[in-house]
Amino acid sequence: MFDMIIRGGRVIDGTGTPAFKADVGIKDGKIAAIGDLTEASGRSIDAAGFVVAPGFIDMHSHSDIALLANPRAESKIRQGVTTEVIGNCGESAAPLTPRVLADFKKESDLNKLQVELDWLSMGEYLAKLEKQGVALNVVPLIGHGTIRAAVMGYENRRPTLLELQAMKDLIVQAMQEGAYGMSTGLIYAPSYYADTEELIELSQVVAQYGGLYSSHIRGEGDRLLEAVNEAITIGKESGAAVQLSHHKAVGKANWGKVKHSLELIDQARASGFDVTADQYPYIAASNGLSASLPPWMHEGSKDELLKRLIDPQVRSRLRQEMALREGYWEDTKISYCPGHPEYEGLSLQTIAELRSADPYTTTFDLLYEENADVRVVRFGMSEEDVCTVMQHPMIMVGSDASALAPYGVLCQGKPHPRSYGTFPRVLGKYAREEQVISMEEAVRKMTSLPAQKLGLRDRGKLQTGMWADITIFNPETVRDKAAYLDPHQYPCGIEYVLVNGKSVIVQSEHTGELPGKTLLRN
Known part of the structure; x- marks a missing residue:
């Protein structure tokens, strides 16, 4: 007798081994049996013609506040994502010190989410998330930018010994309360004010707890190789495992460099060092328009x-x-501009022409008019590089995006389609249609590989005793639908999603169940 039996599906177990036909029995939230369960009883899902896989792990997510705004995690769970790693690129929801809280309250887009910022520590934030309920599991990182802002504000200098110790103390507290490591966003203030020595010292604390150093590195274009080497150096000197975020090469002059950056990863791994990376399957990136400004512009406060x-x-x-690459103005398109929604989807070049101004003036004026809260989509990567990175065995899948929804407070602007389409795009476009990787390898990159990196021993594979995080998809129809000009669209072909044995997606529709857990580092 099982609580549920998934019958007749083609099992891709997450290890990379070939698919096989089997039934999957679930009992008390865990996988209790895999095989021929014809004689067994229990509620059943007919998975004939479908693939039964472990739930996908989004290795790079920014859903920290979004999950409090809408715990259904619509755009992620409908992709088959059952676990998100939050707190990336140096930004985490905790610790929420008075200084950080003041900064948060100045963010107009945050205010629109109507989330009560009533926690202080990482532990309190995670407790709030679990008490409210959430559709998927959450793995937290602590953001270096958040703790630097808490201790030093946005000052462009090295920390004093007391300030360095204060940052270390915040990391210790977060690690003791369940964080899996520290992230950096080294193109964003205030993280990019930190030198390598500071990051090594802080990562040493992370390493003492067995945590990882996850980095949006200092350069993904002209300085790609130097930035990768810096991240590897930080890991080697501190003892922390390294995760390179959204690995890519930006700008036509840098296309092809990923072959050399992947060689750096291979060389580090050959010497016994744990360095891996993740990617999203698109040729456009996304961040704030203010990120195009040089570091000195961000010193002090937003008012300055x-x-x-x-x-x-x-x-x-x-x-x-x-320092803007050739074609920057035309390749940069507005994705969120609340005071000028008519600009969303247009390039900076086009907007400049509409305003009868040059692109520089247009950029400065827009940032001022919008309180610096303008988001953009930037094209600049090559399709060949995307495929090269994807084929590397140590590359995972990460959306680099928040959980959104085509309704309510999370339906703003024209965000990067990766929020809705990352995982089905890998399965449909790159595995099925273009055969860049096999379906089994695609699933491995989404499941057991990130689970191994994070130390999640009871998730990421379809094996008895594992938690029943399961995604069932149609291998013939699975695909992304979200587009740059029409991004708020759910994908096709994700038929069922189970989290901790509970059905969250049934026949492609959300049940309203919120069975997710905050997974604390053991």
């Missing part, structure tokens, strides 16, 4: 940034210093 933006002398300096 806004004052600088309207200073004629500062604007003149910016024109000389902003």
Whole structure:
């Protein structure tokens, strides 16, 4: 007698081995049997013609606040994602010190999410998330930018010994409360004010708890190889395992460099060092428009940034210093601009023409008018590089996006389609249609590989005794539908999703169940 039996599906167990036909029996939230369960009884799902796989693990997510705004995690769970790694790129929801809280409250887009910021520590944040309920499991990282802002604000200098110790203390607390490691966003303030030595010292604390160092590295274009080497050095010197975030090469002049950056990963691994990476399967990136400004513009506070933006002398300096690649203005398209929604989907070049201004003036004016809260989609990667990275055996899948929904407070702007389409896109476009990798390898990159990296010993594979995080998809129809100009679209072919043995997606529809857990580091 089982609580549920998934019958007649083609099992891809997450290990990379060939698919096989079997039934899967679930009891008390875990996988109790795999094989011929014809004689067994219990509620059943007819999976004939479908693939039965472990639930997908989004290795790089930004759903920290979004899951509190809408715990149904619509755009992720409908992709088959059953676990998200949050707190990436140096930004985490905790610790929420008075200084960080003040910064949060100035973010207009955060205010629209209507989330009560009533926690302080990582433990309190995770407790709030679990008490509210959430559709999928959550793995937390602590953001270096968050703890640096908490201790030092946005000052461009090295920390004092007391400040360094204060940051270490915040990391210790977060690790003791369940964080899996520390993330950095080394192109964003205030993380990019940190030198390598600071990051090594802080990562040493992470390593003492068996945690990982996950990094949006210091450069993904001209400085790609130097930035990868820095991340590897931080890991080697600190003892922390390294995860390179959304691995890519930006700018036509840098296309092909990923072959050399992947060689750096191989060399480090050959010497016994644990370094891996993740990617999203698109040729466009996404972040804030303010990230195009040089580091000195972000020093101090947002109010100071806004004052600088309207200073004629500062604007003149910016024109000389902003190192923008060829085609930047046309390749950069607005995805979120609440004061000018008519600009969403348009390039900076087009907007400049509409405003009868040059692109620099347009950028500075838009940032000032929108309180610096403008998001963009930037094209700049090559399809060949995407395939090269995907074929590397130590590359995982990560959306680099929040859980969104085509309704309510999470339906804003024209966000990058990766929020809705990352995992079905790998399965449909790259595995089935283009055969860049096999379906079994695609599933491995989404399941057992990230689970192994995170130390999740009871998830990521379809084996008896594992938690029943399961995604059932149609291998013939699974595909992404989200587009750059129409991104709020759920994918096709994700038929059923179970989290901890509970059905969250049934026949492609959300049941409203919230069985997810906050998975604390053991």
